[in-house]
Amino acid sequence: MELLAQYLGTEVGRLIVGLIGVMALVAVNALFLIWMERKVSAHMQLRLGPMEVGWHGFIQTVCDALKLMGKELITPEEVDRPVYLLAPIVVFLPVFLVFLVVPFSSSIIIKDMNVGLLLILAFSTIAVLAILMAGWSSNNKYSVLGAIRSVAQNVAYEIPLLITVMSIVLTVGSFRLTDIVAAQTSYWFVLTQPLAFILYIVCATAETNRSPFDLPEAESELVAGFHTEYSGMRFAMFFLAEYTNMFIVSAVASVLFLGGWHGPLLPGLIWFLLKVYAIIFLMMWFRWTFPRVRFDQLISFAWKILIPLSFANLLITALVLKL
Amino acid sequence: MIELDIEEKTYHLNLGPQHPSTHGVLRVLLEMQGEYITKAEPVIGYGHRGHEHMAENRNYHQFLPNMGRVDYLHALAYNQGYCMAVEKLLGITVPERAEYLRVILSEFNRIASHLLWVGAYLLDLGAFTPILYCFDDRENILDLLDRITGSRLTYCFYRFGGVTKDLDDEFIAGSRAFIKRLRGRFKDYDNLVTKNVIFINRARGVGFISKEQCLLYGLTGPMVRGSGIPYDIRKSEPYSAYPAFDFEIPIGDTGDVMDRYLVRLREMGQSLRIIEQALDKLPNGPIMAEKVPKRVKPAESEVYQAVETARGEFGIYIVSQGDVKPYRIKLRVPSFGNLSVLPELAVDTLVADLVAILGSMDVVIPEIDR
Amino acid sequence: MMTYFKEIVSGFWSLLAGMAVTIRYFVKPVVTVQYPRKKIQMSPAYRGYPQLILDPETKTHRCIACEMCARMCPSQLITVDGAKFPGEKQKRATKYIHEHQYCSLCGLCTEVCPTSALEYSKEYRLVGFRREDSVLDHLILLQKRQKAVGLPPTPIPTAEEIAAAAAAEAKEKEAKAKAAAAAAAKKAAPAKEVKE
Numbered sequence: 001m002e003l004l005a006q007y008l009g010t011e012v013g014r015l016i017v018g019l020i021g022v023m024a025l026v027a028v029n030a031l032f033l034i035w036m037e038r039k040v041s042a043h044m045q046l047r048l049g050p051m052e053v054g055w056h057g058f059i060q061t062v063c064d065a066l067k068l069m070g071k072e073l074i075t076p077e078e079v080d081r082p083v084y085l086l087a088p089i090v091v092f093l094p095v096f097l098v099f100l101v102v103p104f105s106s107s108i109i110i111k112d113m114n115v116g117l118l119l120i121l122a123f124s125t126i127a128v129l130a131i132l133m134a135g136w137s138s139n140n141k142y143s144v145l146g147a148i149r150s151v152a153q154n155v156a157y158e159i160p161l162l163i164t165v166m167s168i169v170l171t172v173g174s175f176r177l178t179d180i181v182a183a184q185t186s187y188w189f190v191l192t193q194p195l196a197f198i199l200y201i202v203c204a205t206a207e208t209n210r211s212p213f214d215l216p217e218a219e220s221e222l223v224a225g226f227h228t229e230y231s232g233m234r235f236a237m238f239f240l241a242e243y244t245n246m247f248i249v250s251a252v253a254s255v256l257f258l259g260g261w262h263g264p265l266l267p268g269l270i271w272f273l274l275k276v277y278a279i280i281f282l283m284m285w286f287r288w289t290f291p292r293v294r295f296d297q298l299i300s301f302a303w304k305i306l307i308p309l310s311f312a313n314l315l316i317t318a319l320v321l322k323l
Numbered sequence: 324m325i326e327l328d329i330e331e332k333t334y335h336l337n338l339g340p341q342h343p344s345t346h347g348v349l350r351v352l353l354e355m356q357g358e359y360i361t362k363a364e365p366v367i368g369y370g371h372r373g374h375e376h377m378a379e380n381r382n383y384h385q386f387l388p389n390m391g392r393v394d395y396l397h398a399l400a401y402n403q404g405y406c407m408a409v410e411k412l413l414g415i416t417v418p419e420r421a422e423y424l425r426v427i428l429s430e431f432n433r434i435a436s437h438l439l440w441v442g443a444y445l446l447d448l449g450a451f452t453p454i455l456y457c458f459d460d461r462e463n464i465l466d467l468l469d470r471i472t473g474s475r476l477t478y479c480f481y482r483f484g485g486v487t488k489d490l491d492d493e494f495i496a497g498s499r500a501f502i503k504r505l506r507g508r509f510k511d512y513d514n515l516v517t518k519n520v521i522f523i524n525r526a527r528g529v530g531f532i533s534k535e536q537c538l539l540y541g542l543t544g545p546m547v548r549g550s551g552i553p554y555d556i557r558k559s560e561p562y563s564a565y566p567a568f569d570f571e572i573p574i575g576d577t578g579d580v581m582d583r584y585l586v587r588l589r590e591m592g593q594s595l596r597i598i599e600q601a602l603d604k605l606p607n608g609p610i611m612a613e614k615v616p617k618r619v620k621p622a623e624s625e626v627y628q629a630v631e632t633a634r635g636e637f638g639i640y641i642v643s644q645g646d647v648k649p650y651r652i653k654l655r656v657p658s659f660g661n662l663s664v665l666p667e668l669a670v671d672t673l674v675a676d677l678v679a680i681l682g683s684m685d686v687v688i689p690e691i692d693r
Numbered sequence: 694m695m696t697y698f699k700e701i702v703s704g705f706w707s708l709l710a711g712m713a714v715t716i717r718y719f720v721k722p723v724v725t726v727q728y729p730r731k732k733i734q735m736s737p738a739y740r741g742y743p744q745l746i747l748d749p750e751t752k753t754h755r756c757i758a759c760e761m762c763a764r765m766c767p768s769q770l771i772t773v774d775g776a777k778f779p780g781e782k783q784k785r786a787t788k789y790i791h792e793h794q795y796c797s798l799c800g801l802c803t804e805v806c807p808t809s810a811l812e813y814s815k816e817y818r819l820v821g822f823r824r825e826d827s828v829l830d831h832l833i834l835l836q837k838r839q840k841a842v843g844l845p846p847t848p849i850p851t852a853e854e855i856a857a858a859a860a861a862e863a864k865e866k867e868a869k870a871k872a873a874a875a876a877a878a879k880k881a882a883p884a885k886e887v888k889e
Contacts, residue, residue, distance in 0.1 A: 044715050045455040047725045141334075198705075211449065212521055289715045290521050290708065292449025294675045295358075297524050305701060385767035388799035452715060459724050466736070473740035473813065479799040487804070488738070515714040520704035617805075 105268030181260030347688025544635025
């Protein structure tokens with residue numbers, strides 16, 4: 001233990017232990033989230049969901065993962081091989097790296113950077129590059145269509161996301177995530193900026209390609225979108241990246257608006273996880289209630305409604321701060 | 324088929340026979356320019372089973388189960404149409420209680436068909452829960468009909484001259500409970516679907532059908548009622564026990580997808596009214612006519628009978644030449660005409676709109692291909 | 694300007710109303726039944742495959758092999774064979790085969806039978822590994838049901854018994870014909886005598 005504490009003191013040691021912890025967290029999180037999604041959707045639809053394997057189907061996801069690992073990795077002939085093989089990795093990597101700066105509790109944070117929030121926003125944009133790589137390299141007309149739409153959607157919804165986050169940063173005066181959490185000791189920011197919270201949740205749902213904005217992936221109209229040509233474990237990487245992305249945006253939401261790890265009796269980590277999973281439940285609730293938005297309405301919604309509203313929010317925040 | 328025409332910049336896309344949406348085996352050949360469709364052509368025939376040919380080789384009794392399979396979602400109305408046509412040929416009058424029973428069961432089946440349509444349509448649009456709520460309601464109807472007819476989907480319950488089995492008290496109590504329950508559920512459907520801004524944006528202003536198009540293409544059913552023409556065979560050429568009931572025909576004003584959806588939703592409410600009145604006024608009496616020949620051998624004649632099904636006007640035309648087997652039975656199905664207007668509606672729309680329009684037509688492909 | 698904000702607010706409110714419906718259903722009990730751990734009661738009118746009724750008085754079936762059901766079936770899937778055994782008034786079925794893979798459960802066979810020998814079974818768990826598993830021999834199934842309630846099973850006549858019965862039948866017919874001819878001759882003879 002002494003050695004571990006000493007090791008944790010050094011920078012490199014902290015990083016390595018942190019990365020191992022993050023890998024474990026990502027795996028467990030994905031397993032839990034897939035089970036949660038199936039159970040939440042089932043109960044909203046008046047049915048039971050997985051019940052056979054384990055207690056109420058708890059081990060179902062493990063069995064599904066094992067099945068996926070046993071599938072053949074088919075690579076179509078005419079694909080752009082390096083890009084095709086890199087795409088699942090590129091979609092997963094930034095999500096991993098974002099975990100460096102997320103404060104799980106007052107002491108558990110791998111690297112407390114003073115531009116933490118900026119790092120998160122920068123890295124989540126790399127996922128768009130990965131989607132484009134996947135769609136283009138598949139040599140499939142439908143994949144390219146799906147990828148182009150996804151890129152347009154992601155870029156359009158980045159802007160209100162950034163502006164909304166700016167209004168919080170303006171209030172606190174720093175990009176450091178631990179500072180933002182520390183500024184919410186007396187009241188949470190969701191109470192003073194409810195509009196920002198709503199805008200952030202909507203933009204986050206669109207960023208992670210979840211319903212009602214799930215055109216890139218659930219094209220029941222034509223085909224499966226940009227990951228049509230991926231099978232087996234490669235497809236699982238896209239899936240994993242999506243669920244981990246959900247965790248990330250919910251973590252950022254809880255840090256920015258819901259007070260991070262603050263809470264009465266339980267330890268900070270438990271409160272943090274509770275808040276994160278509450279927001280994930282909210283996103284799942286959206287998915288199983290609303291129909292899909294048509295593509296042109298999606299873009300016009302972002303440009304004509306979300307951006308003006310987020311600008312208005314920023315202006316009002318600035319005005320209030322001045323006064 | 325992927326062709327890139329560099330000069331015109333259009334390419335072909337195939338909404339293939341294997342479809343994620345639940346219409347059946349329909350193939351739509353699209354010619355697209357970027358995101359917009361310039362030409363759409365439905366290709367049918369994947370489900371041809373030869374019902375009309377079967378009719379020439381079976382006698383009148385043996386053809387009864389076929390009618391349930393032509394359109395399996397409103398099988399009782401097709402069954403009723405066929406039985407009424409043969410009764411016309413033979414000159415049999417159906418006793419009143421049997422007519423009331425036929426109306427009650429057909430209206431239940433109409434509600435079940437519309438419920439399935441609402442669920443499947445929203446599944447096309449991407450909402451995954453309303454279909455399960457609709458199927459929960461539909462399960463109640465199917466259980467009720469199962470008590471009487473013994474089947475859940477492809478009923479073969481009406482016979483020439485009446486029906487095979489009578490109602491019992493449990494059915495009547497069950498139907499009244501169901502009517503009450505469904506009326507309460509309409510409010511949930513309103514909140515979840517009808518008033519939802521995402522659904523309204525996808526359905527309003529899409530797929531306009533004008534009154535001239537209705538006449539030109541021979542559209543029937545909720546398609547014309549959504550465009551404002553109050554044509555319903557139950558009111559224009561009343562048959563069976565319908566003249567005894569008081570119900571309205573819901574119509575829309577503009578003829579877009581939202582109007583057709585609202586027409587079908589309100590039709591369910593009107594069907595509930597009809598069932599209630601029929602249960603209140605149910606007369607006593609026999610359920611089968613007295614003199615029904617065991618060997619049906621009509622005189623040499625022709626007959627046409629039309630009934631109003633959930634999709635529109637189903638017409639059956641029988642030519643008999645005095646034999647035990649009909650010479651020719653022609654089935655006029657509503658989905659064939661309803662689908663034929665798709666090429667005109669699909670021009671200059673997005674693929675997402677095409678799916679919405681196709682869903683709003685409520686086509687059942689097996690009945691187009693027969 | 695005002696309509697812009699009004700639309701946003703009303704649209705947002707409709708979304709919240711929809712979410713309220715879903716969360717209400719989230720806490721409701723489920724309506725599904727976990728088959729095969731729990732089974733549902735089938736309705737009394739359920740149409741399983743048509744089977745021979747086990748008559749409570751005669752403790753056997755009522756089929757007289759008139760072949761009305763075979764002729765009425767739209768899919769021509771019933772095969773009936775019968776023979777008249779000596780000492781019995783009517784024919785009796787010796788073979789009743791029903792090919793269930795073609796059956797459409799229309800019920801015409803049950804309705805047209807003159808002795809009401811057919812009813813719908815309540816069997817829905819029909820599983821087989823080959824197509825031949827769906828060909829039902831109803832005399833054998835009747836024996837199974839009789840055994841299940843403790844009744845003596847109706848023996849299925851073998852080919853020799855049928856042949857013997859046919860031969861006995863033919864003999865009886867011949868004897869009857871002879872007797873009828875003799876009676877007719879006798880009648881004619883006294884008439885002739887009377888005439889003369």
